[in-house]
Amino acid sequence: MIPLQLKIEPLPIVEPLVARLVLSPKAGDPSDAVLVAQRAGTADFDVGGFSLRVHTQDPASLDGDVVLAIPGRRTIHRLIRASSAHNTFLVTEQCDQLCVMCSQPPKRYHTDMFDQFLEAVRLAPSKATIGLSGGEPLLHKERLFGFLTNAQRIRPDLRFHILTNGQHIFAEDEASLHALDMSSILWGIPIYAAHAEVHDRIVGKIGAFDLLQNNLARLGRVGAAIELRTVVLQSNIGHLEQLADHVTLHQPFAQVWAIMQLENIGYARMNWDAEFSDTSKNFDDIALALDISLGRGLPTSLYNFPLCTVPDNYRRYCVASISDWKQKFLATCDGCAIRSACTGFFEWYPEKRGFRKIVSQ
Ligand code: SF4
Structure with missing residues (x-):
């Protein structure tokens, strides 16, 4: 690592x-x-x-x-590794949700590092993409918007990828959003099901789904580029078809829908046996969701899926999404002909409790 x-x-x-x-x-x-x-x-x-x-x-x-x-x-x-495309600032460890698969379980205290992040941005390599994650970065949105405004002023060549739960974007924020160069920001926002009850249970917050719907629409109105993110779980894999219907009907303005495999860290490690879905054995629900969303013109990608776990005709939607610093391959991967295109595995992937079908190509 x-x-x-x-x-x-x-x-x-x-x-x-x-x-x-x-x-x-x-x-x-x-x-x-x-x-x-x-x-x-x-x-x-x-x-x-x-x-x-x-x-x-x-x-x-x-x-x-x-x-x-x-x-x-x-x-x-x-903070920034010059040779890497995977650089992320941890804005805060505070969060108002408690997701069953959270990779960075929330903490109560917050240390404001925006001044240091701005200096880091100033020194970043040309045209870098910087991730901003948490916790929930928009719990500190006044500072976040100020940081983005200054960062875009001093480094207009950079791009930002903000991971947010989409719970904190209100009408009064629209002026701040309009003042930003939205073309250089991608907003990664999770949605786990089309049913409020299922989504709310996964994120551990009653009312989260309804708030998310309003806020996605608001972000769409201000011209935000949105990456909808759905981690596949045992809790929601049976709901993917309805979710594909939902996102294509209600969020067709999204730039991409990312269907994601689970990362075995944080709460996901604790809940792995209850929530990991072995999609190498049965890909049907994901295939159906892809058919619906792609058929209706919503770009859809698969993140964190080793290529050999995906049927041939869907592999073109796989993205090598696992960050370089936490990526690994298995002994089985030695000599695999498609390894260079494969995302591989998270460093902490539990081989004995993971995918059944990993086959060198
Ligand atoms: S064998 Fe390894 S490198 Fe090859 S497709 Fe499977 S996971 Fe990827």
């Missing part, structure tokens, strides 16, 4: 520090930390006159990375 945290020697800082690690001072930015020495297992970077010693075997792999150091901590967080 690619490390997102790196061990460092203690730093003499009293405020969070954002810096860009570079091998040479070519960019000349005051936030650049320039490599000045390396020896077995460590690399020293000069940050405005003091030394940042990072424990790494491969300093070159960090070139251009934007890192965050917190006072008192002996690690730095790689």
Whole structure:
């Protein structure tokens, strides 16, 4: 697994520090930390006159990375890995829902890092896409909208992918939304069933479905690009046909509908046996949902589905969606002819309790 945290020697800082690690001072930015020495297992970077010693075997792999150091901590967080297309800022761990498959179970406390995120954005590689996730980022929407406004002003070349539960977008937010460049933001919003009772039970919040419907319509009216996201569960796989009907009728303005396999982490790990649906054994419900949504012109994709778990004629809808830092392949995948196009598995995928049919192609 690619490390997102790196061990460092203690730093003499009293405020969070954002810096860009570079091998040479070519960019000349005051936030650049320039490599000045390396020896077995460590690399020293000069940050405005003091030394940042990072424990790494491969300093070159960090070139251009934007890192965050917190006072008192002996690690730095790689906020942006320059060589990766998968960079996400964790805006908050607070959330008002309690989804049965939540990969990042909510916490009560929040630390505002928007100023640090803005500095990281300033230092990001050209044309990068930055994910914003939680928890629920829109619980802090005033700060979020301010961050987006500033980020789009200083870095109009960047794109943003915001994961939100869609519960916090009200009429009074429309002016803020209109002020943003909506063409550079993709809003990833979950919907789990066409029935309020089923959706609400999955997200652990009564009334969530009705609120979501209103807010999706509102986002559609302001011209937001929406990625509807449905994780397949034992709780909803029998409802996918009705959900395909629903999204094509009520959210035809969505840019894409993503049907997703489950990630075995957080609450999903706890609820795996009750909720994981082995779609390698029976793909019928997903095939039907795809036939309906694609037939009605709604672009539809499959995220987190290893290719060999999907019938041949539906593989073209699979996206290599698993982030590089948490992606793995199995021994069975060695020598597979379609491995380079396959999303593989999450690092924490439980092979013995997962898909029955994994077959090298
Ligand atoms: S064998 Fe592995 S690499 Fe090949 S399609 Fe299946 S999961 Fe993907």
